Amino acid sequence: MAIILVVDDELGIRALLSEILTDEGHTVELAENAAQARAVRERMKPDLVLLDIWMPDVDGITLLKEWGASGLLTMPVIMMSGHGTIDTAVEATKFGALAFLEKPITLQKLLRAVEQGLARPGQRNGAPAAEHVPGGGGLPGVPGTMSVSSLPGGLPLPVAPPAGPQPQQSFDLDRPLREARDAFEKSYFEFHLAKEGGSMTRVAEKTGLERTHLYRKLKQLGVDLTRNKRGGL
Incomplete structure (x- = not known):
């Protein structure tokens, strides 16, 4: 499971997203403004960030630009807004956002966006994504694993009964x-x-x-x- 940072100045939104994502097994960190988001980003190095655009001190687009300019945009960022426009969404993706969610956010859209964000190839927390070992025949991204057909003598692995x-x-x-x-x-x-x-x-x-x-x-x-x-x- 992942560490997800939720940045939103509305308490209700933070509480709702935290409940849903915690229920999905993730560790959720909360921030109500850019200052708190910076601190959590530095301390926890989240795997994904849900970032509100309209905040009272520093807006989400500005924070996104700041992270990108300073080399801190090493995690997928999904922007959120209840007053977004196509131009806003385009601007967000231009500066590195993975996706844009319009409020009120439905459960299905939230979970789909988070799933896609966490599955995004590339860097997460500055670490390169695992790569498939060509010709390995085993599990993608796990060197040294073998498929059943590559076992000595072609013997199949014993299959445990479903749990x-x-x-x-x-x-x-x-x-x-x-x-x-x-x-x-x-x-x-x-x-x-x-x-x-x-x-x-x-x-x-x-x-x-x-x-x-x-x-x-x-x-x-x-x-x-x-x-x-x-x-x-």
């Missing part, structure tokens, strides 16, 4: 309806939690439940929320 809840399960139906329903619902939610890496945000979106309702439901069913938890609820 965690499976899509198809058997249930004891010779019991009261409430017990059978609870057993099904518990398995259902455990499956989706495992599939989504413990992300309450993604499970809520997948199952169509509001997060607070989902949390209460999981507690009621006795679902272990720590087993697949990556970075907080």
Whole structure:
């Protein structure tokens, strides 16, 4: 998971983005102005920055230019604004921004932009991106790994049984309806939690439940929320 810096002068925006990104397993640092953003950038060297354009002291475009001019733009930066225009977006990308998000930011757009930003090839925190080893036949960017076909004698690696809840399960139906329903619902939610890496945000979106309702439901069913938890609820 990544260290993400959120820079926005609105407390509500900072809190919302922090909750969502923390739920996704990331470490989130917050700054309400350019001065705080500079300090966090120096101290934490974030993997990605979400930067608001309109701030009271120094605006986001100016801060972006400053980082670029001083060689500190070693991480992807995604600009945010509730009053953006095409010209603003073009200017932001001209000075090194990876993308531009218009407020109010939807969950899908935020997660997609963050995912693409973290997957961006090139430098992150000044370190070169891993490169694929030509002819290696193994995992991209991991020297020394081998594919099954390159093992001595062509012997396949033993395959471990899948871990965690499976899509198809058997249930004891010779019991009261409430017990059978609870057993099904518990398995259902455990499956989706495992599939989504413990992300309450993604499970809520997948199952169509509001997060607070989902949390209460999981507690009621006795679902272990720590087993697949990556970075907080």
